[in-house]
Amino acid sequence: MIKNYLKTAWRNLFSNKLYTLLNIAGLTFGITCFLLIGLYVFDELTFDQQHSKAKQIYRVVQHINTKGEASIIGSASHTLAEQSRSSIAEIENTTKIRFIGRDNLVNPQNPVNNQETIAMADERFLQVFDFPLLYGNKDAALKEPNSIVVDEELAKKLFNSTDVLGNTLVFNFLQEPLKITGVLKKLPANSSLRFNLLLSDATIKNEGPVDWLRNDYNVFTVLEEDTDASLVGTKLTKLVLDKIQPELGTSFSFSLQPLSDLHLKSSEIRDGARNSNVDPMPRGSLLYIKIFSFIAFFVLLIGGINYMNLTTARASNRLKEIGVRKVAGAMQGHLIRQFLIESLMLTFISFALAVIVLNLALPAFNTFTSKELSLGFSTDFKIWLYALAFTALTGILAGTYPAFLLARFKPVSLMKGLNLHSNKDVSLRKVLVVFQFTISTVMIFATIILYQQVQFLNQTNLGFDKDLLVVIDVNSGKARSNFEMVKNEMMKIPSVKSVSVSSRVPGEWKTFMNVKIKPRGSSDDHRIAFFVGADKDFTKTFGVHLLDGRTFDTVNDSASVILNETAAKMLGITRADEQLVEIPSAASGGLSYQAISDSNLPFEAKVIGIVKDFHFQSLRDKIEPLVLAYNQNPVQPIDYFTAKISSSDVKGSLSKLKEVMLNNDQQDPFEYNFLDDQIAKFYIEDHRRQTMIIWAALSSVFIACLGLFGLATFSAMQRVKEIGIRKVLGADVLGLAALLSKDFLKLVLIAICIGFPLAWWGANKWLQEYAYHIDVEWWMFAAAGFLAILTALLTTSFQAIKAALSSPVRNLRS
Known part of the structure; x- marks a missing residue:
């Protein structure tokens, strides 16, 4: 039939x-x-499901409310990660990872410069997450100081082989060579954690005072089966409150975010452990x-x-x-x-x-x-x-x-x-x-x-000129300390119209610094603003419009700041008359202001100018208060040269800029972006x-x-x-x-x-x-x-x- x-x-x-x-x-x-x-x-829905204990893995999330301003941060401290494992019975294991920027990684046998994002993880990381190793022992690979695990693609790039156990690598920022103790299989595309190398956390000692509220690590916990995650979050909060008392007007708590939620449910969470030009956690919608x-x-x-x-x-x-x-x-x-x-x-x-x-x-x-x-x-x-x-x-x-x-x-x-x-x-x-x-x-x-x-998104006036701006990474201390000389050499190039140095640029793809600020002598609470260090040519190079006052002039402006309209309004300042403001503390990537300790903080600055608001972040975000400080400031050093070039000979301009940088920074590769291209990446999705x-x-x-x-x-x-x-x-x-x-x-x-x-x-x-x-x-x-x-x-x-x-x-x- x-x-x-x-x-x-x-x-x-x-x-x-x-x-x-x-x-x-x-x-x-x-x-x-x-x-x-x-x-x-x-x-998209199966992101991070390749791990055998995926349903038991949670990220520690910190909720901070500072005088009415709430923030959710997807990172926590080294201290919390270590102490919670032994103090809370429901926690089976913990691990942590952080991203500390980029540096030149070299194979001594074939010293070709490679700028790589540095990810640091503890010895339990490869035990918690099932990222398979082609070579090496996952239990021991990240245990010893000066150990490094690389993925197969980076191994081939540096050695033309994946069988590289026992070979050494050198990072510029470290004195000791690093021994390769593991080779990772290429990470799956649907992993929230993205890296091509792991430096053992023991390589850089966590010295200094115990700080429960730092937020420089992504901390992950493995809970016992059938454990109530909200209960563990409450216990984490109690653990920290038993050790410290928050500042007046500040409250905090902790919660646990399931690993399966990282990719699609993190739009409101800031990642304090992120500090690189590669987003370690690409997010979905x-x-x-x-x-x-x-x-x-x-x-x-x-x-x-x-x-x-x-x-x-x-x-x-x-x-x-x-x-x-x-x-x-x-x-x-x-x-x-x-x-x-x-x-x-x-x-x-x-x-x-x-x-x-x-x-x-x-x-x-x-x-x-x-x-x-x-x-x-x-x-x-x-x-x-x-x-x-x-x-x-x-x-x-x-x-x-x-x-x-x-x-x-x-x-x-x-x-x-x-x-x-x-x-x-x-x-x-x-x-x-x-x-x-x-x-x-x-x-x-x-x-x-x-x-x-x-x-x-592509055509909106951002409040600054993004076209034909070449943003060059400052990768060495020499180029940073001699920036005036480098600027002068760049300005000798006929096609270069203007050059500026700054700690961050509009449309920034790295983490911004935050500061607390208020007028000196004010009885009001400190407010929070974004912070950028910049030189006297910043407004000229980026075409930022000065509404009142003046821009930076000489080294005598090292204690001067310029505010955007939103920051001026927040502080009740209508005219830039060199009013004094207090900046007692700063933080990177989050709102835990114990994160940076500097002998020059707190410091007082005078307001010398007010600039028209410009979009220094994505158009998804409203314009926030912004403080522009002189490049010689105690909060953040310069990190970029930005050159405004003419359209007549773009390739020639890049070649000459590269020559100037290599003359002052021989060890690091010439890294640059056109700012308009980088901003467009905000909207690639x-x-x-x-x-x-x-x-x-x-x-x-x-x-x-x-x-x-x-x-x-x-x-x-x-x-x-x-x-x-x-x-x-x-x-x-x-x-x-x-x-x-x-x-x-x-x-x-x-x-x-x-x-x-x-x-x-x-x-x-x-x-x-x-x-x-x-x-x-x-x-x-x-x-x-x-x-x-x-x-x-x-x-x-x-x-x-x-x-x-x-x-x-x-x-x-x-």
């Missing part, structure tokens, strides 16, 4: 080539989009995961709806076949199974084609998204199970209604050729068409909104998501149009005699095309009316992610509606015009 079902289904598919092609094309596109987005979403999941589901659903609509619309062509089967003894169940098998066969043919298309598209998609997705024999079996299950479900759901519709009629009625379609059946098809175009309209609108927001949504929108519209084309074709066939009579009576082609198209356009208009409120709600919710964003305007709705109507009109008018141009004599005769 099954063999007969399959043979009949195969014959039926080939006997109706146009509708079979439309169904297969729609389902193939739908399944391809579903699989592609599904692989992306699956990868739970909102986009939800959006993409809905898109994948609905695109697949649109393909299934096409099948349902076309099958029910063409049901009358199979009346006699069904009647003969029933007369011959076929039961209703037999017919239902027959039509479901047809549906499943079509769906799995589409699935096979979709897998082929997907594998052709994946290399480009992986390059675009910086992922390593695949769908083959080595793919996680769960992905295949999900894919096959959803495909089968699509086939069953798409075929169920047509199957029950066709199998329910009595054989006598069928053999007489009575009309199969009831008003209920027609209404259902209309509802499904409306549903398809509602989704398509929302997708078109989302594409317009996303495109406009990304354009806004927005560009990726924009492109993905555009393609998903195009796919959904294309699939919906395939269905509409099929229905329009069938409608024209059903009304062929009516068209012939109307033409004989004098109807013109335009009138007939309008007659055949208007019913479908009505459905599209209804879909637009339903889709617009949904689109407006979704767009406003999404734009809340940005502190600065576009407004939803009327023309966006008009454009989306026009595109939806135009698409539907072009789809239906082809068949309508074709039918209207046909010979009325032939139509009436046949």
